[in-house]
Amino acid sequence: MKQLNISSDYPQQADLKERIVNFFMKFGTLLALALIILIFSLTNEQFLTYGNITDILRSISIVTLVAIGVTFSMIVGGFDLSVGSTVSLATVASGALLVWYSQELLVVLLVPLVLGALIGLINAFIVVKIRIPDLIGTLAVMYIINGVHLTYTKGYSIYSNMPMPDGSGTAPGIFIPAFQFIGQGRLFNIPFPVILMVVIVALVHLFLNYTRAGRLFYMTGGNKEAARLSGVPVNRYRTYAYVISGVFAALAGIVLAARIGTGQVSAGDPLLMDGVAAALIGYSVFGAGKPNVIGTFIGAIIIGILLNGLTMMNVPYYAQDIIKGGILVGALALTYFRKKE
Amino acid sequence: MKQLNISSDYPQQADLKERIVNFFMKFGTLLALALIILIFSLTNEQFLTYGNITDILRSISIVTLVAIGVTFSMIVGGFDLSVGSTVSLATVASGALLVWYSQELLVVLLVPLVLGALIGLINAFIVVKIRIPDLIGTLAVMYIINGVHLTYTKGYSIYSNMPMPDGSGTAPGIFIPAFQFIGQGRLFNIPFPVILMVVIVALVHLFLNYTRAGRLFYMTGGNKEAARLSGVPVNRYRTYAYVISGVFAALAGIVLAARIGTGQVSAGDPLLMDGVAAALIGYSVFGAGKPNVIGTFIGAIIIGILLNGLTMMNVPYYAQDIIKGGILVGALALTYFRKKE
Amino acid sequence: ACTDQQPASQEEAPEEAVAEESTEAAEETEEASTEQTSQAGDAEIPAAVDKPLKIAAIMEFSTGTFASQYVSGLEAQVEKFGGEVQIYNANNDLSQMANHLQTAINQGVDGILIDHGRAEALNQGVEEALEKGIPVVTFDNDITVDGVTAISQDDYSLAWGTLKQMAQDIDGEGNIVYVWAGGFTPLERRNVIYEAFLEHYPNVSEVARFGSVSNNTALDSQNQMEAVLKKYPEEGSIDAVFAPYDEFAKGVTRAIQQAGRDEIKVYGIDLSDEDLQIMQEENSPWVTTAATDPAEVAGVQVRFLYQKIAGEETPSIYALDPSVVNVSDLPDEPVTMADVGQHIEGWGSPNAARSPWMDALEAKNGQ
Amino acid sequence: MSYLQVQQLTKSFGPVNVLKQVDFSVEPGEVHALLGVNGAGKSTLVKILSGDYEKDGGTILIEGEEVHFTSPSDAQEKGIAIVVQEVDTGLIPNLSVAENVTLDLTVGGKNSRPISWKKRKLIAEERLAKVQTQIQLNRLVEDCTLSQKQMILLARAVASDAKIIIFDEPTAPLSDQETKQLFSVIEELKAQGIGMIYISHRMQEIKQIAERMTIMRDGKAVAVYETDSVSTEEVVKTMLGKQLHKADYHHRDFSEETVFEIDHIAVPETGKQISLSVRAGEIVGIAGLVGAGKSETANAIFGVTNAKGKWLINGKEVKVKSPRHAVQAGLSFIPEERRKSGVLIESNVQENLSLPALKHFTTAGFINRKKEHQSALQQIQELGIITSSPKALMKHLSGGNQQKVSIGKWLNHDSSVFMFDEPTKGIDVGAKNDVFRLITHLADQGKGILYFTSEFDELLQIADRILVMADGEITDEMLNQEATEARLMTAATGGNAVETAEYQQRLSAAGRS
Ligand SMILES: Nc1ncnc2c1ncn2[C@@H]1O[C@H](COP(=O)(O)OP(=O)(O)OP(=O)(O)O)[C@@H](O)[C@H]1O
Ligand SMILES: Nc1ncnc2c1ncn2[C@@H]1O[C@H](COP(=O)(O)OP(=O)(O)OP(=O)(O)O)[C@@H](O)[C@H]1O
Ligand SMILES: [Mg+2]
């Protein structure tokens, strides 16, 4: 058969300007990150020490887990606002299991994860089955989960040997060391949550890019209708995504509980915004233009580094917000400006 | 020109089941509202008193103003996460003008509104011009504005006769009664903020549905590209939407300051979620399926009534969240379920 | 002054309600303050503090008037000593607080102040700090690592002080409204006393309870109080409101004022300049509050830290005495935090934890 | 026995009966054309066959056995593949070409197995080669041209080992050459014994490749013909239910004054400059193969992309920095991709029709809704738009009817120049005739018309003057009388500026009547 080229490949050599623009689109975010690191390490000699770097990584481990969940929901074209409350619930649940019911490690890990999966199913039911738009459906679930976990603890945080809220004396259990290890321990002098995070990021990256299921997630989000017509069970994959989102949020909650040694009510609330921000910054990394886990990880690193470095530079926390916002805009401007003329 | 008519009129009568479904799609949310009101008025005889109704309306007036702004940004297919911080900034700005600089009413009203418009312009610049996606662009602006207003007040709230943060004695000004009237006053025995809200809702409704500009807002959101090719200056309308959103948030901030008599830092933060929730509930009112101001108003009423009624029933605030979330899902399920087969 | 009042309030508090640590605290306080409140003199300035020190203050949150005044108290005292204080605000995020503590240690600061937070989250960091020779003084949390000085404003006494006043005013019986939200250590502690109070006064009954903590706590409380007032429209159906956090009290007070229900009295906890103004308004329903001076707390905390750096002995526990401020004790003209002490006996303890060399140090740096 | 047989198929959307007891069949190795005016129900029928919609009643038999499809994968399993009409509904825009071409490998079914990225690319390349196409495999589909997208869909269908392949207007976005490629692919498939359903509004194509045709009208299959035994006129008459009076080109008079002129407009995407002029009442056709840069040029002229140069309307220079300027200056534009840029799919018909001229329905800022409604009703009548009411949402209209709205919306606006980019794409012969009449009518009113198309026969039918474009530049110019398809094709494929100069000489030598 004669080959006839209708695609007319564009001239491979774009002109210089084009290439610069392309370069910034791909590497703008990373460049911004490099610049931030440079500035901080110049202004503060403590910044690039091993201790501080592992601290930064440890500090972002929880947000990264949340953000990975958010990334999944975004990949299938959805959005999960309930992750923050799921973190809170998981934190409180593991606290309660340890302190109120003196349960074993396995139970303390499993129950919150199952709860996270359940919340994911509820979200999926509401968004996929009842077809309530994702933003509002998961917002409603957020309210509900927040209410449930506060009602369960009557608004108290849960800590070792606390007086029981119903006045029946002191709680029998404590935060056992094996559990605290998850948040505070070290392996080979690396904080355990950092190891956990890196392993999970790597696995999720492999999963999303090199497995069939991973690609189906992307297909579902890219064009639900086309994916459906190609035989992808899109609703099933959307359901999976919400369940995965819930499970990651629960995992984040467990790490959080282990890190602070408390079943702190409402502890997950602040994680929502940062998780979403990390996932969104991730869009721009390597010019991906779509949610991706490596990008999300880098997004979390940017947020973490900013917080750490600016605190070290003694910038008041509210002024930090200005810089955080400014850098967000700056990094993204590099990426998005001139994207489509 | 010859007339060529091959259209055949389809039978207009749908069958009964169809009509019931349609009915719920249109009136599900209102039905839920009616049900809530019924339950509250049965369980509490004080609920349907004139005093309580005006109280509820007054309590939602601020959220409604914010939600109207959010509605505008949604109409043009965008999203404005910075409204909460704009409320805070406006609140603090009017407080500072009154207390620190003893300014006149006009100045105290104008400056925050101009600030709100400016923030809108910044948002528009970032989202429309630099083309950063709205969620993340306005998120960045949210951070920045939060930082700015906290830096400005050094984290202090502003109140009459406060000691100046820089230690230079007592602040000269107070919250003048004319200003407080905006939040606390009454006209014809109706709270002033309620009058303000109702008038604005009515005007915005007229504007959006009966004027050319209003239509163009909707067209811009419907399909940016097609609207642009029809000669609609879509970027200008998107800019307008963000500016309007900023101005409404600033107005909400003014009413908030007048209501609490304090330039409370970060006071606007909690309004974001409720404002967005109100606007989203609004989608379902009358089966509109798109952002609309009457729907938004009803959304705000539902949220306000729940808070009031449940507090009266002495339901703890966290359990209120469960009910709030549940009712959200319920009302919306009526609307969205079976929407598309 | 503080040594007189503390045991008094301890005695009256119902036994089962007062956690043991509080009693212990009171006892140690007695020793500590007598020991530390020595006379000012031109003692020699220890070399360890005779240079600009870098102090880190790790705070769980820094919004609200209490926190703001606490921060300015910290800054003022450290500045007087010629040091520099860096505020690490965790914005109510405990894990962030732990991170901040770590960052401060990495920074190699000379001393660390911790405000609120929880032991489980911070113990690890505190231990690491001590290992590295960085002294730590905590305020209002449950950290009990050896070598740390823990000061507290004694939430139990605060709650009991204002509740006792309420009990007297309503004569031990009546309907009250309770504003409360969990999740915050101080509020949880105050609640312990409140539960005990209800048991102690069976004729006092709680008719409504609400509350939530957000960045807009006062307005939320105001709206919710309005609903409660609508539910109980008859005069006399509510006697008092217990609002154990000044943001609650502010909102409730405004709701009552605007509804014209001045017969309902508000009993609060915490005090700030703004609170003082509200309380001093004519016919303000907010009649009583129990509080310590946040700036004072900060001062004591900083001085303990400097003592530690100077190598002096410091107690492991020190509780500041709260005072009960009744509006009736205040004069008619507006009072500010600075001069509450002139009208309320026992307000503030400017000489707590003051070493002889401190005056010299302050004088030197004040030029 | 037929491989695929459809009996008494019915389908309705709410109150609208779209299919009314349709009978239909396909033999192995046969191309069976499906014809009908816009909205006749063709797409609906094939969507049911491909498992997209579920039927309301009737039976579908494959090799004599009844089948029930509840999802697209059911249909795929039974060997039915489809190349959908709206290409964007078949592709995942944010994934690469390679991945889109090999979608079935990912999705599962019998071909499913884990494959490496390298292998995937190899397979994708092979598959594209089968339909005689090459596209950069790493490019995101959202950056591809319409014809590339179409070829990707085609490659996928061909690779699917299906027994029946459905083509829903496959050639609408293709050039003649690509159409030829497609046909050779189809011939090959025929030889393999694969049955095909072919929907198109182009009679010549159908004559060329189809063995049989079924004609649909108003949801019913009204006739089945052997292609060889029926005349085009007969087919058109059956389709429309009446005789069509097709207008041949007849010489038109128009004034000498130039209504619109562009001078050296630099088109950003093509990097070329364009100059041309249109006289009042003149229909100027711009012919070019797909990919010649017509759409880019049209977009540049209308200010969609920021092109630089000089625009003159009625001799006066105007600034066209955005479509809004263009509209204000008196230009109207019917873009090529109607769903994307022609109409607002989620809005209703009436709102679409009134949009560009909303000012005419506005007094003191307020819209006169009654007037708007009246005008919409009238236009629906005049243009023969099939819709349940002016308040019906655009997305519920068939493709051709959407196109009519896309044109109709400009008729309220008092423009002096109308630009059409492939306006007949996907519309039926009747509607096409209407569109031509409309265009001629506009020209007769003294409007200047610019008509961009790759359908050369259309230009021969209506254009007074034809410019040929190749590679972003105008390579030839001729009056209608001088034009032949052959000459157009020469200019469009190999033509260059020299030829144009030659042509100019020849023209002047001939004295240019
Ligand atoms: N989802 C839907 N809801 C309501 N009506 C629909 C829907 N889909 C199609 N229709 C209607 O069904 C009729 C047939 O549409 P269909 O797309 O099958 O036509 P077609 O023959 O393919 O036309 P064209 O040649 O324009 O593509 C049209 O009147 C259309 O408005
Ligand atoms: N997204 C793109 N980026 C870069 N170049 C493009 C892009 N799309 C198209 N082109 C190139 O621009 C030129 C014109 O493309 P296009 O197919 O739109 O032309 P056309 O003449 O309008 O054809 P059609 O008949 O499809 O409308 C071609 O060289 C094409 O390869
Ligand atoms: Mg069709």
Ligand SMILES: [Mg+2]
């Ligand atoms: Mg084109």
